[in-house]
Amino acid sequence: MLAQLAWKNIWRNKIRSLVVITSVMLGIWAGTFIMSYVFGMMEQRLSDAIENEISHIQIHHPDYDADNDPVFVIPQSQQLLDLLDEDEKVDCYSARVLAYGMINSASTSAGGKLIGVNPAQEDKLTNISQFISSGEFLDDTDKNKIVIGKRLADKLKVKIRSKVVLTFQDVDKNIIAGAFRVIGIYESYNSSLEELNIYLNDKDLLRLLGNGANHHEIALLMNDSKEVDAYSTQLSSANPGLKVETWKELSPELNLMIETMDQSMMIFLIIILVALSFGIVNTMLMAVLERVREIGMLMAIGMNRTRLFAMISLETIFMVMIATPAGLLLAFTTIEYLGTYGLDLSAIYAEGYAQYGFKPLIYPTLGVDYYIKIVQLVFITAILSSIYPAITALRLNPVTAIRKI
């Protein structure tokens, strides 16, 4: 009965109630959508980072990271690779020979990271060939050929078929140089990598690094991302002499970003809801104060405080209950649509995003658990913002209320 009365009361002032309902709906829609947008961006960044850059797991000599000295190779790397080949949990891997050095063109020079790869392996792991914008990626038979990023090419003022000289230290700390020809230029959404990474055949680099050189890095992708942590532990104990790291360890900032995103998004949502609740409280107070006489009459004829409180709070709660599914449905539709077709912000933001490795095309996404969390938070908001107007109604004294006007 109270529920019916509350429901009818909402529609006494249709416009006002619709304004409240619409603003709550839009608030929920905006909040939910922005969450999905940020999550979409994060997930994309994470999957890009894993699929094109760092992979799930990387293996190094324990001392390699400290100063990137080429001496610190993975001993007997081939045995390890053979084991990985046989393991069904491993999707693919790439064994890399690394060296930091200078790249010199006819006009200028720049620093770079030389990555000696088995081209087929590397391409399978990081899809590098997809990023080639001119020329082509390496192949097994190429000798003294390199592939560089567009930014580096621009910096060095080199084009396809330009000649460059790579200078770096060999395992005996001698400075050595080699002449190479640029056969491919890649463009990455991650501008810092585009400026740094130089790809060449592993055989070329091994030869130049000298006796005793071997792979410095093995990067691998698992078939199931949930197995990463367990597999890393397993590899680590099987190879006590090696350092095995997951993407979380390799890119702690990425991991931190993802782990704190939850909280940040919840705080963001709470701020939106607090703002909305002020609007709700304000409107409901108006609705109570213009019914002073009626509320006085209700108390006089025997509506007790609990019932009065329930009636007024239900009015608030009902409005939110109408707005919530509407807002969520709107958000869901938007997210599904843009999640499929993508939201292209390249016109506005491409440069800014690229510096942090984000693509300008975002696919918003939001897990079911977030919808549930949002519903819970909205429900709490409804309850909280229903209290004050209801208390105000209780404070009315029937006599003063009736005598008024």
Add this chain to the structure above:
Amino acid sequence: MSYPQNHTNEDSVILTEKLSKTYEGIVPVKAVNQVDLEVKKGEFIALVGPSGSGKTTLLNLLGGLDSPTSGSVIIHNQDIAQLTKNQLIDFRLRNIGFVFQAYNLIPVLTARENVEFVMLLQKIPVEVRNARVDQLLKEVGLSEQANKKPSKLSGGQQQRVAVARALASKPQFVLADEPTANLDSKTAFNLLDMMAKLNEDEGITFIFSTHDQRVIERAKRVITLVDGSLESDIVKEVLVA
């Protein structure tokens, strides 16, 4: 309870003892001053007096809407000062019917639902409720208008619904503060006739305040207030037909 034994009576529904209400202010107003009053079951009482004489204040005290500065109100042997706020609301629900001058009805509910409302508050079962609503609306002559909202009813019809609503909880008595003030005289008489008939036929106790001399004539007992004090209390022998 401290009222004298000889005042207690099985028939008495209201008993006041030196009932006073003073509104504090720069000049304190003794709106109700030392009123001793006994109302018996089945009475039909007009409360009269000049404007500002304290009629509304007295009715509010009798109905437990306001609390006295001193003195007591005993309803059906219950000193209402001893009830908590919520108990008092519940007590009103069960014992007192109210008809106000205006704003009596819940605007979003139909006539029928307005009458039903107090019974819903009392959790009266649906069959009983329906039968009683039908009967009450018939008694106030509004069976035809049962499904209309107050805004679609005339002032007189609204007051009739209010009377039906006041009776719905089978109260000990009905308090009506100037129920006819907003009505033209013909409608006012009709309402009074109806109340008088309910009083005659069903013994319902009515206490109503009024300024209207011709309405006063319908009362069986006329209590006159002046400056908050009882000036006269006249019980007529025969009801004017």
